[in-house]
Amino acid sequence: MERTFIAVKPDGVQRGLCGEIIKRLETRGFRLCAAKFMQGSEDFMKNHYLDLKDMPFYAGLCKYMSSGPVLAMVWEGQNIVKLVRMMLGETNPADSKPGSIRGDLCINIGRNIIHGSDTLENAKREVDLWFKAEEFVNWTPCYQPFLYE
Ligand code: UDP
Numbered sequence: 001m002e003r004t005f006i007a008v009k010p011d012g013v014q015r016g017l018c019g020e021i022i023k024r025l026e027t028r029g030f031r032l033c034a035a036k037f038m039q040g041s042e043d044f045m046k047n048h049y050l051d052l053k054d055m056p057f058y059a060g061l062c063k064y065m066s067s068g069p070v071l072a073m074v075w076e077g078q079n080i081v082k083l084v085r086m087m088l089g090e091t092n093p094a095d096s097k098p099g100s101i102r103g104d105l106c107i108n109i110g111r112n113i114i115h116g117s118d119t120l121e122n123a124k125r126e127v128d129l130w131f132k133a134e135e136f137v138n139w140t141p142c143y144q145p146f147l148y149e
């Protein structure tokens with residue numbers, strides 16, 4: 001089992017898309033491990049996006065990410081890092097296929113509503129950055145034997 005970090009960004013929260021995003025992850029069969037509704041500081045977002053620090057959009061991105069509430073979540077499932085990236089679509093919603101979250105729900109690259117870890121290594125780093133051990137709930141969904149062989 002893998003875990004990944006997913007956040008509904010301030011634009012997704014403001015547009016009332018938290019429920020739609022959770023619904024897609026739940027119906028795919030992923031397990032919610034931890035969740036919190038919070039507003040992070042600009043420094044916190046600078047750390048979260050540290051690998052993009054040399055990009056021209058870095059400062060604006062971190063400012064925007066700290067400008068309002070985000071729904072931060074950890075989800076678990078087989079191969080989840082890759083599968084969630086496919087569900088997200090491309091970074092630019094204009095390149096994202098219909099059926100993907102970004103391809104269905106947003107238009108602009110700077111307002112692409114959702115974050116999902118891109119590699120297992122980054123997922124581990126992001127999960128540890130956003131959540132403490134005591135914030136996780138250990139539970140087994142009743143459908144587990146019907147979802148996995
Ligand atoms: N971003 C942007 N302009 C760009 C590229 C990225 O505003 O030209 C923002 C966008 O919100 C994106 C985030 O920076 O989701 C992180 O970029 P990354 O390349 O990691 O894309 P992601 O992993 O979110 O698809």
Ligand code: MG
Pocket residue numbers: 116118
């Ligand atoms: Mg990324």
